[in-house]
Amino acid sequence: MRTGWNVAEVIEVRQETGTARTLRLRLPGLTGHRPGQHVDVRLTAPDGYTAVRSYSVASALPGDELELTVEELADGEVSPYLVHQVAAGDQLEVRGPVGGWFVWNPADPAPVQLIAGGSGVVPLMAMIRSHAAGTTDGAPGFAAPFRLLYSVRSPASAYYGAELDDLARSPLLTVTYVYTREAPAGSGTRPRRLDAPTLLDAILPVSDNPAFFICGATAFVETVADWLVQAGYPADRIKTERYGGTGGTP
């Protein structure tokens, strides 16, 4: 665990959607990170004013690099700067990666059900990437099936689209999208909010005893976790991470 502030260099930026950007950082001395962890980023203004926010790590890289995907929040303080102003070559102060709970452990042989609301897909993508990268590794988790249920506003606001399509060719990854505002053109489906029957139809069954990781806005996570418990999934198999205090029901 790295708990002090370290200087990271931004080595690449990629536009992920119209409102989100992925930053690749190099943290000298870092030796990998666990899928699901987050970092704190501290910005300092020229007059010394500082602001700190937490961002989930999206990558599963073995060395001293990691990627964050940052969604710009309308009333955000740090995210607009990270989405619009930071450029490759800039330096940022970073604490972490930290977190030992909302983390996928490849030693766990259980099937994994991931459920994302919007930008909550970021730490789940780190788990998917870790799982996909490790299939030749002997740990039992790499042979377990992964499923992602991804509730997202529209095709244009989905993160990692092409990469997820590619990874989902593996028999070990299934990806299901629920579009809440705008469905893909020509798909013949209508946008709708996630409901309990759709959820239960898309996820691994109770008999598989899956390990759940749910991440999204508080109301989304609350509702989905309640549906799972009501459907008979044991509460102690459900790990949640929430962001924000408002909005975002399924």
Place this chain on the structure above:
Amino acid sequence: MGIVSPGFFGRRRRDDPALPPGQYLTESFPVLSAGPTPRITPLEWEFTITTETGQVHRWNWEEFLALKQDDVTRDIHCVTSWSKLGTSWRGVSIDTLFESVESDAEFTMAHSYGGYTTNVPLDDLLGGKAWIAHQFDGEALEPAHGGPARLLVPHLYFWKSAKWVRGLELLRQDEPGFWESNGYHMYGDPWQEQRYW
């Protein structure tokens, strides 16, 4: 000063002496939880204090509400960097609950419905510093925020204010609780920025 980000100005939501270092103000009430929200009705709720000798003191909901009620207004500080100033709570002071408890222990473990635990030194719970709160802003505490009742220890980071609390266990030695076993600080003083360890 750390690395300066040219062009970064910020929203200056922390120019307030009530804000500990590294915190920003929020008007909303974010939620930090590890899993699904336990749904506990007042009928099934009970609160216990278990001493280091195994003696158990027990209150059901009705008995708990019959105790002296305090109305308190305090600032709260989450380890994820948000702070909310002047929050209003109603609940029972830990001092009131300890009036009938004999103990020489110095440490406690708070236990919650759903299995969550957190450790707090007993000195930090006594002397008008902590409550078992069951109302927020004049309303029954919502399940997502820890209802029917949560521990309220506002001078420590808010993960110490265990949601869905069901008891305090008195310990002769300090032990890590749930978040403390997952990288968070044993004590959690926001003014010392004791976030991780």
